Amino acid sequence: MIEATALSGPVQATLLVGAIFAQAVFLYAGYGVLGRVATSLLETITGT
Numbered sequence: 001m002i003e004a005t006a007l008s009g010p011v012q013a014t015l016l017v018g019a020i021f022a023q024a025v026f027l028y029a030g031y032g033v034l035g036r037v038a039t040s041l042l043e044t045i046t047g048t
Helices: 009-046
Strands: none
Touching: none
């Protein structure tokens, strides 16, 4: 594990922004997949 307190302020800020960005990309992709699966499932159930 990296000791975050040993790093300088700008490096800590960059790591935080990078982690938040990675989380945002992961959630965006996850919701996209979930939307496609849900749409496909609903079309299968309703038969349209």
